[in-house]
Amino acid sequence: MPRHADDPPLFFDAHLFVCCNRRPDGHARGSCAAKGSERLRDYMKARAKELRIPAIRVNAAGCLDRCELGPCVVIYPEGVWYRVESTADVDAVLERHVLGGDRVAELMLRAESD
Amino acid sequence: MPRHADDPPLFFDAHLFVCCNRRPDGHARGSCAAKGSERLRDYMKARAKELRIPAIRVNAAGCLDRCELGPCVVIYPEGVWYRVESTADVDAVLERHVLGGDRVAELMLRAESD
Numbered sequence: 001m002p003r004h005a006d007d008p009p010l011f012f013d014a015h016l017f018v019c020c021n022r023r024p025d026g027h028a029r030g031s032c033a034a035k036g037s038e039r040l041r042d043y044m045k046a047r048a049k050e051l052r053i054p055a056i057r058v059n060a061a062g063c064l065d066r067c068e069l070g071p072c073v074v075i076y077p078e079g080v081w082y083r084v085e086s087t088a089d090v091d092a093v094l095e096r097h098v099l100g101g102d103r104v105a106e107l108m109l110r111a112e113s114d
Numbered sequence: 115m116p117r118h119a120d121d122p123p124l125f126f127d128a129h130l131f132v133c134c135n136r137r138p139d140g141h142a143r144g145s146c147a148a149k150g151s152e153r154l155r156d157y158m159k160a161r162a163k164e165l166r167i168p169a170i171r172v173n174a175a176g177c178l179d180r181c182e183l184g185p186c187v188v189i190y191p192e193g194v195w196y197r198v199e200s201t202a203d204v205d206a207v208l209e210r211h212v213l214g215g216d217r218v219a220e221l222m223l224r225a226e227s228d
Contacts, residue, residue, distance in 0.1 A: 001128060001215060003192045008225045010193045014115060017131065017175065060176040061131065076190035078117045079124045101115060111122045 010077060013055040014098045018044065018084075019072045021063035031063070032070035035085070040071060044090045053098055069109050081109035124191060127169040128212045132158065132198075133186045135177035143181040149199070151185035158187075158204045167212055183223050195223035 018041040022033035038060070045058045066072050066081065073082045075097065082093055082104060089107055096102045132155040136147035152174070159172045180186050180195065187196045189211065196207055196218060203221055210216045 001189075001192050001212075003194075004217060007192065007194055007217070008223070011180070011188075011195060011223075011225075012193075015188070015190070015193070017173070057179060059131070059178065062174040064173065065171060066125070074125075074129070075115075076129070077193045078115050078121065079126075079129070079191045080117075080121055081125060098115075103118060103121070109122070109125075111125075 012057040014053070014057070015076045016044065016056070016058045016093075016098075017061040017064070017074050017076070018058065019062075019064040019066075019070055020060040021067070023067075029067040030070070031067055032072055035071045037071035037084075040084055040087070040090055043087050044073075044084075044094065047087075047090060047094055048098075051094060051099065053094065056098060066109060072109070082107045083109060126171045128167070128171070129190045130158065130170070130172045130207075130212075131175040131178070131188050131190070132172065133176075133178040133180075133184055134174040135181070137181075144184070145177070145181055146184035146186055149185045151198075154185055154198055154201070154204055157201050158198075158208065161201075161204060161208055162212075165208060165213065167208065170212060180223065186223070196221045197223060 019032035020038050021031050023031035048056050064072050071084050073084050092104045096104050133146035134152050135145050137145035162170050178186050185198050187198050206218045210218050
């Protein structure tokens with residue numbers, strides 16, 4: 001839904017949600033936490049601080065419902081999704097997308113992969 | 115950060131995050147879970163289904179860092195924040211903001227209240 005002209009300014013310029021849902025081992029859909037997302041979330045928070053990125057917030061979230069594609073991260077307000085499987089992937093998302101304003105094409109979730 | 119012209123379409127039209135962080139009783143900042151946010155999140159999920167709102171997702175989130183103003187909900191992609199204290203507040207946000215495309219002015223968090 002579009003913003004209204006008199007909406008308050010965005011509270012965070014970059015609000016990142018890392019799926020930290022954990023399902024039992026062997027569940028058909030798998031889960032992001034079972035693929036290491038909690039550790040990656042911790043790293044992302046620390047790395048964002050280290051890079052001194054202003055007005056960013058990295059949050060854990062419940063199941064984002066794209067389990068098969070995870071570990072999933074969604075960045076708002078732009079609503080761009082990534083699969084983040086390693087600390088190198090986290091670095092790429094923070095440095096190229098958040099700081100650089102670019103996209104990390106090779107990690108991006110696309111509609112056609114759903 | 116603005117969307118790029120070739121970004122994939124939004125995966126959810128309305129993506130709501132309910133802070134479900136819980137701090138120990140007596141913590142100076144308080145916490146949203148201690149103010150009942152988990153129950154309100156459950157109600158919001160059920161109510162969204164009951165209202166048959168398409169392309170909506172209601173997620174729990176870790177601490178959204180506006181603890182004193184909680185229980186907090188943020189709606190993306192528009193990035194509008196609400197204090198939601200009751201099931202009536204949840205109904206107002208779903209019906210007036212999400213379905214109606216309006217704002218629930220009396221519940222909205224504003225920069226000047228931070």
